Amino acid sequence: MPRTDTAGAFAQQPTLRTERLVIRPLREDDRRDVRDIFSDPEVSSFLAGDGKPATWIDDMIDRRLAFDGPKGMGHWAFVEDDILVGVGHLRPSAELAGDVAEIGWYLGRDHQGRGLATEAAVAIRDHGLHTLRLPAVWALVHNGNQASHRLAGRLGFVEVGTGTHYGGPHKVYVALPRTPSR
Numbered sequence: 001m002p003r004t005d006t007a008g009a010f011a012q013q014p015t016l017r018t019e020r021l022v023i024r025p026l027r028e029d030d031r032r033d034v035r036d037i038f039s040d041p042e043v044s045s046f047l048a049g050d051g052k053p054a055t056w057i058d059d060m061i062d063r064r065l066a067f068d069g070p071k072g073m074g075h076w077a078f079v080e081d082d083i084l085v086g087v088g089h090l091r092p093s094a095e096l097a098g099d100v101a102e103i104g105w106y107l108g109r110d111h112q113g114r115g116l117a118t119e120a121a122v123a124i125r126d127h128g129l130h131t132l133r134l135p136a137v138w139a140l141v142h143n144g145n146q147a148s149h150r151l152a153g154r155l156g157f158v159e160v161g162t163g164t165h166y167g168g169p170h171k172v173y174v175a176l177p178r179t180p181s182r
């Protein structure tokens, strides 16, 4: 179970700590690092759809920084030894009905393949399920995104359907408080 720097279940978005990572709220001075991560076509291949303006990465960072949702949710930077290695989020879904909580994860290519996304996603999932006491945490994964399907599986997410989301075919996953966890 990750440690959380939060006084109560509904405190402002907390910093989470795992064995290797500090998972802290995203901030403006992360912009350059986040831009570098998403500028890599391998990282953004399931995001950078046709017809997006050239400014799509900064627009996306602006939206993340402007998040004004439920307390305890938001966008986080994954930091290892003072290096921003990835970002993730837990926020009301704009794609699924009912404002359910949707998780997301992204790692810079140089930092993949070491279990860091698993570590961060477990912490955010458990923050949602156990600290915020959400009834469920949802994830949408593009059908072709094999690394994310493996990650969802490692986290105990259960596939419950498919649908067109973010402009493409996605699998719908859910983790419940009783889902066996890593």
Ligand SMILES: CC(C)(COP(=O)(O)OP(=O)(O)OC[C@H]1O[C@@H](n2cnc3c(N)ncnc32)[C@H](O)[C@@H]1OP(=O)(O)O)[C@@H](O)C(=O)NCCC(=O)NCCS
Pocket: 042, 043, 044, 046, 104, 105, 106, 107, 108, 111, 112, 113, 114, 115, 116, 117, 118, 119, 140, 141, 142, 145, 147, 148, 150, 151
């Ligand atoms: C999805 C994404 C975050 C997964 O990254 P990842 O590095 O594969 O995931 P992890 O950091 O958890 O690493 C797991 C891999 O490292 C290996 N690994 C090495 N050491 C490990 C450790 N200590 N613990 C766990 N796994 C470890 C695992 O075997 C696994 O490899 P495998 O998937 O080939 O079996 C990454 O591919 C990404 O950023 N993709 C682009 C963005 C994206 O599509 N985001 C999702 C939108 S839904």
